[in-house]
Amino acid sequence: ADTKVYRASTTAPVNIAVVKYWGKRDAKLNLPTNSSLSVTLSQNDLRTLTTASCSSSYTGDDSLLLNGEPSDISGARTQACFRELRARRAALEAADDSLPKLSTFPLRIVSENNFPTAAGLASSAAGFAALVQAIANLYELPDSPSELSLIARQGSGSACRSLFGGYVAWRMGEKEDGSDSMADLVAPASHWPSMRALILVVSAAKKGVSSTSGMQQTVATSGLFKERIANVVPANMALMEDAIKNRNFPQFAEVTMRDSNSFHATCADTYPPIFYMNDVSKAAIRAVEAINAQAGKTVAAYTFDAGPNCVVYYQEEDAATVLGAFAPILATAEGWKAASAANNTVK
Ligand code: PMV
Incomplete structure (x- = not known):
């Protein structure tokens, strides 16, 4: 046999x-x-x-x-x-x-x-x-x-x-x-080889609400969610595909940040509300805004999944600006894990 x-x-x-x-x-x-x-x-x-x-x-x-x-x-x-x-x-x-x-x-x-x-x-x-x-x-x-x-x-x-x-x-x-x-x-x-992602591990704690139950609660109780699926996401999908096709980073970044904000807004709109981001996550949003304001153009984009950790997309030519801005925060601020921050290239 x-x-x-x-x-x-x-x-x-x-x-x-x-x-x-x-x-x-x-x-x-x-x-x-x-x-x-x-x-x-x-x-x-x-x-x-x-x-x-x-x-x-x-x-x-x-x-x-x-x-x-x-x-x-x-x-x-x-x-x-x-x-x-x-x-x-x-x-x-x-x-x-x-x-x-x-x-x-x-x-x-x-x-x-x-x-x-x-x-x-x-x-x-x-x-x-x-x-x-x-x-x-x-x-x-x-x-x-x-x-x-x-x-x-x-x-x-x-x-x-x-x-x-x-x-x-x-x-x-x-x-x-x-x-x-x-x-x-x-x-x-290979279409956009300069794309990079920085993963900021804000908290090692397990997420409070699983994605399955968070989704269920959002679909059942959020009015804002109806607007998100009817209009916001279809528009974002079209804008995002266009941004990728043209390697348009400012457009890629704006849609990324707006869509993350929209998703977390629907979570806050559920009853009772769900909060995945914490104060350190919000500090990361402010840090990205400061980097972009300082650069005078959009060089970084934040996004958050069903938890407090931040992913920052940027392009290789802006690595010094973006990583340099996060380095002091990673070194000092409580809640940030410098050791877990990895510079990831997309496959
Ligand atoms: O695949 P799931 O059930 O773990 O859900 C993932 C949900 C998000 O990470 C928040 C969004 C996404 O598209 O990955």
């Missing part, structure tokens, strides 16, 4: 949205209320490395080791990813009898983040993207990154965007079964 261990590895980087996904129209399938757009960071910086293996010699159930610890994979989202990938492999095996029946073997997944999971940085995007890509590689699936993004989306919405490097849109789609809610490449990283 074939007792060989089949194995494949991959890495997937973190992505940071510049037009935010916030709101689900279908919580089971992770279908969003709006399209979103992100920048994928470099593989060398914040990423998940995942190895998937399977063998007829493996006993027990599927398993996942995350940063050396056994991790619960019984959740519906993780199970959906395993199920979809197995079904695709099983279809290949049904069509070609010479293929080993990998779809019937237990899976063992080993995953490592090269950044602290406890630091409050979104790790689910890179995690689910790497999980899906590693198993797809193991199963030798012919599916394109956009097709795989349909599966990663079911693990964590934002994960669908980490299947691509560079500038990536997640189109919300219209269909009820989610078959058109997938990611596509707006531009590769």
Whole structure:
């Protein structure tokens, strides 16, 4: 009998949205209320490395080791990813009898983040993207990154965007079964090679309200949210795609900052309100404004996800200005972690 261990590895980087996904129209399938757009960071910086293996010699159930610890994979989202990938492999095996029946073997997944999971940085995007890509590689699936993004989306919405490097849109789609809610490449990283991201770890505390429950509360109770999805996001998506196409940093930056502000405003508009940013986050906003005022043009853009940590986008030619301005703050201010600030290049 074939007792060989089949194995494949991959890495997937973190992505940071510049037009935010916030709101689900279908919580089971992770279908969003709006399209979103992100920048994928470099593989060398914040990423998940995942190895998937399977063998007829493996006993027990599927398993996942995350940063050396056994991790619960019984959740519906993780199970959906395993199920979809197995079904695709099983279809290949049904069509070609010479293929080993990998779809019937237990899976063992080993995953490592090269950044602290406890630091409050979104790790689910890179995690689910790497999980899906590693198993797809193991199963030798012919599916394109956009097709795989349909599966990663079911693990964590934002994960669908980490299947691509560079500038990536997640189109919300219209269909009820989610078959058109997938990611596509707006531009590769090479289109705008000077783009950089500075990650400021403001607080190592875990986020107070999970993205799933924060979204649910926002959709249910915020009036401002209706305006955001009807008008603000569609306008921001168009402006952002245009800014990227033309490598127009001031436009990229303004839309990034406005969209982050809009997203956090809808959170503050829920009842009871949700606050992800703290006083140190707000100081980062003021610091970016001061940098831009001093430069006499827009050279830096802040954005915040569902937590207090700040990501600052800038271009390499402005590195001295931007990093120089943050250096004294990083060195002195309480709440800032100089050691965790990384200069990330986009993939
Ligand atoms: O993919 P989730 O469920 O972790 O949600 C991510 C939500 C934001 O990070 C706030 C925005 C985004 O588009 O990534």
